[in-house]
Amino acid sequence: MNLFINATVFTGDEWLTGASVRINNGRIAEVTAAELPVDAISSSESVVDLNGDYLIPGLVDLQLYGGSNLFLNDIPASETVRHIYNSHVKNGTTTLLPTIHSTSLAIMQQSMAAVAVVRNENPLGVPGIHIEGPYFNPVKRGAHSMAYVRTPAEGELETLFSTNADVIRILTLAPEILTPEQLEKIKTLKHTNTLLSLGHSNATYQQAMAAFNEGIPLATHLYNAMRGFESREPGVVGAVFDHPSVRASIIADSYHSNPTSVRIAYRLLGERLFLISDALFANPPRPDFTLEQFVVHYEPDPNGPGRYVNNEGNLAGSAITLIDCVRIAVEQAGIPLTSALRMASVIPAEIISLGDQLGRIQAGYVANLVRLDQSLNVKGVWTLGKQIH
Template sequence: MTRLRAARALIGGAVVGPVVLELAGARIRTVRPARDDDVVDVDLADGMLSAGLLDLQVNGAFGVDVAAADGAVWRTLLAGLAAHGITGVQPTVITAPLPELVASLARIGRARDAFADEPVARVLGAHAEGPFLSPARAGAHHAEWLLAPTSDHIDALVSDPGAHRALRTVTLAPELPGALEAVRRLTREGVVVAVGHSDATAAQVHAAGDAGATMTTHVFNAQRPLIAREPGVPGAVLVDDRFFVGTIIDGRHLDPHVVSLVLAAAGRRAIGVSDAIVTAGLAPGEWYDFGGQPVANDDTGLGRRPDGTIAGAGVVLDEGVRRMIAAGLDPAAVLAACTENAARSLGRTDIGHVAEGALADLVWWDGTWHPSRVWIGGRALASGSR
């Protein structure tokens, strides 16, 4: 057993401390207030302890594109994320021809199994961001590969056993023909359905909630905007308690003031994500393939197509945490959005929480909000991201 004392820890959305955690094997056995006579193995006298970050939208990073990744290349991605305090990840595949998308999902499932016992970021399941998206809100997705969510197309998505077993989340536009029945079918099979890349009205978003949708993909980006007499997608999900609200926190997709509004409106439903792509964590200017088109980071940490279209984030999630805190947002709210809230959106209590019985996936943040030390399943990594 390992006893760990933290001067400050994020527990239940609030900063408390000092506390002592007893780690037994891969899990947290107890969490209690510290006492003067405690004898501990690890004393974190400064900074703050939290659960490991959970990033529910990662298309790639460090030169790895999850759509094409296979075999040992996954270690580059998963170990790299873990060093940045990201202990759980939902690999995200954007729109592609359906057979290619299904093959990508199956490879993600194999990676989840292959690396389950290694001290790297856990694969939480696959996220299919497309192809059931609105042509009017396609963003960086190939418009010619978009499909309506018909029963035949849903069959093709879930008929492959490997892909079906890996699939955890599907983003779709609820205004498309057949979308509501697709929502009902996917949720019956235990898939989280997210509203995104959508030109839906607020009424259509609420109808998706009636059908079982519970998530939002990158609120305010690639969706009908909120205006005075039509709440659009953002207005609908911010007031509808059935929806968790995925929010890119790189400081570029959304102004930090807008992120602050999301945190205030959605509270425990706000989810911080990176939307990281293949260029995340790399220097600007080098071109990579992403979704069948070239992409490179600009000087601000955005991945852009040659025509300037934003393709995703060129930073990973811990950098987003730092950017939000530097902009004046409450550290507890930012970290909770990337840990506890994210776990709840997937129905998980064993990750994302500093709590008895949870997996001992932990991050000790220094005074500049860099991860000084990371534990996965109670095993300490050699170092953090610096």
């Protein structure tokens, strides 16, 4: 058993100062909002004195592609998935969806199978995969390879959803490039675990609103690779802002979205906005990467975390982890720390239907915990109550 004392605990809803958190069998057994008397501490407990540091729920990242060195599209194997998890967990991301960008059906299936293996080993750490593409609008493909961006071939959807369909937690697509029959087929064949997300889309406001109203509950990386807001055509961005319930991810790395744009989105969307890292590589970022036509280079930045661009100069992913997004959201976008942490824990956990186990520090929840100092630097990480960093 572990016992954390003298902690500034973020429960997911509120802050508790000088609090204690007791862990038993990988779960949170008790949260006490006051200093424990000495006789309340068992000699069998391992006591961790946080000396006032923050103790927050483990972060939940629903979109990232690689770890320190390996990239799922390149090596769609269980070893890659484990590497991705181990690379990000030391930065406080204790639950994640490994993501693949537009690729062949074969690589999609191999990636799904690889994630399924690790999901069985670590169901709350890697609960599934995010398939980003390939059913995109070529006009908004961004850094995705034109060789793979496409509409589904005959029989492709049946094959895609024939095996390991339940491992797909998010499928990002552009609904306007699909026929009504294709879109309906996706909705029919997909597992109930799978959420559709509108992204890499040139849909009009009317098309996007129709898609949201007809069963697409998410939008992928707000502002990026989607038709922007204009006075005469509000576009996808306008539809996200105007819809009453759709939730949108955002990359708060200061490159994909200016911090002011992040702040505006937060003011408009509130709890409907959540953070993703969109990380290609992290810890430390790999300098360059080539996979067929997908060629990217890391551009360092003395004033920021740096970014990846392709040979066309298009942004191709970030070089950060989710805690960096939290820090940038707070320090540069002016979002309250409570809200930024919810956008990286409570909200994404709820989106993938794990909000009853992850994203909060309260009795009964999984003991995925992160220690931060006052500058939001990670000082310790525990998964299932065991310290891993």
